[in-house]
Amino acid sequence: MVSNNLFKSYIEAGKAFLQQPTPEQTLRTGAVSGDRPVIVPIRSIGPSHRERIATHLLALSESDRYLRFGFAASDEQIGRYVEKLNFERDEIFGIYNRKLQLIAMAHLAFSDDPEFQNGAEFGVSVMAKARGRGYGARLFDIAVMHARNDGVDMMFIHALSENTAMLNIARKAGAQVESAGSESEAFLKLPPANLDSHMTEMVEEQIAQTDYHFKVQAKKFHDFVAGLQDARRIS
Numbered sequence: 088m089v090s091n092n093l094f095k096s097y098i099e100a101g102k103a104f105l106q107q108p109t110p111e112q113t114l115r116t117g118a119v120s121g122d123r124p125v126i127v128p129i130r131s132i133g134p135s136h137r138e139r140i141a142t143h144l145l146a147l148s149e150s151d152r153y154l155r156f157g158f159a160a161s162d163e164q165i166g167r168y169v170e171k172l173n174f175e176r177d178e179i180f181g182i183y184n185r186k187l188q189l190i191a192m193a194h195l196a197f198s199d200d201p202e203f204q205n206g207a208e209f210g211v212s213v214m215a216k217a218r219g220r221g222y223g224a225r226l227f228d229i230a231v232m233h234a235r236n237d238g239v240d241m242m243f244i245h246a247l248s249e250n251t252a253m254l255n256i257a258r259k260a261g262a263q264v265e266s267a268g269s270e271s272e273a274f275l276k277l278p279p280a281n282l283d284s285h286m287t288e289m290v291e292e293q294i295a296q297t298d299y300h301f302k303v304q305a306k307k308f309h310d311f312v313a314g315l316q317d318a319r320r321i322s
């Protein structure tokens with residue numbers, strides 16, 4: 088049963104999402120940061136966002152590309168990765184800033200291996216300047232919820248053993264981490280979906296869509312005003 092308290096917290100979260108979180112705030116849904124809960128609007132994104140995904144990944148430094156992909160992916164390899172993203176099978180989640188830059192994204196890749204049918208692999212990246220604000224952990228939470236609702240019972244993360252931040256996120260969620268030298272694999276067993284997980288996903292997606300459209304409108308207005316100012320300067 089979805090409780091009244093849960094609905095109230097969704098409403099509070101809806102009010103909170105219009106406020107930009109500070110790095111000091113705890114960002115996981117429902118967590119109390121200072122005096123109020125904060126939610127980070129995370130959208131499920133589609134093929135029309137390929138260019139933004141590419142821009143985000145190409146901005147990663149060589150060492151970040153190594154951490155993200157397990158090798159120092161070249162620009163061409165990133166281009167091919169983005170081109171081949173399968174938006175029908177997989178799920179891509181993104182966090183946008185007010186300038187509509189994709190500042191963080193996660194790829195939940197559903198297995199097509201018959202022996203690992205109910206499994207999915209998680210990969211994530213956060214722009215260097217937006218790290219340490221809980222975005223990586225939030226993307227993980229959203230991916231877990233989405234995977235559960237899609238019948239996944241095991242989530243898999245491949246990380247380098249030096250990747251403390253990623254392994255922290257996985258361990259905190261209860262994943263079992265197996266390290267072999269420089270490489271680590273984390274396995275997280277997921278509980279079956281329930282009404283709460285379906286409702287939470289639905290409401291969070293709605294909040295994220297609203298937030299995104301709000302940012303689109305705000306950016307259009309900002310560009311319009313900037314255009315007027317330019318025209319005034321020229322005349």
Ligand SMILES: CC(C)(COP(=O)(O)OP(=O)(O)OC[C@H]1O[C@@H](n2cnc3c(N)ncnc32)[C@H](O)[C@@H]1OP(=O)(O)O)[C@@H](O)C(=O)NCCC(=O)NCCS
Pocket residue numbers: 151152154155156209210211212213214217218219220221222223224225245246250251252253255256259
């Ligand atoms: C891994 C990554 C996604 C983490 O993103 P983030 O938004 O900075 O992470 P969060 O702010 O949610 O922090 C998650 C946890 O890691 C810890 N952490 C963050 N940065 C850390 C660092 N540099 N060293 C040690 N721990 C760190 C946080 O304290 C937090 O732990 P806590 O919940 O116990 O406080 C980001 O560093 C990144 O994009 N790295 C490059 C790509 C990559 O490594 N991807 C993962 C492999 S798929």
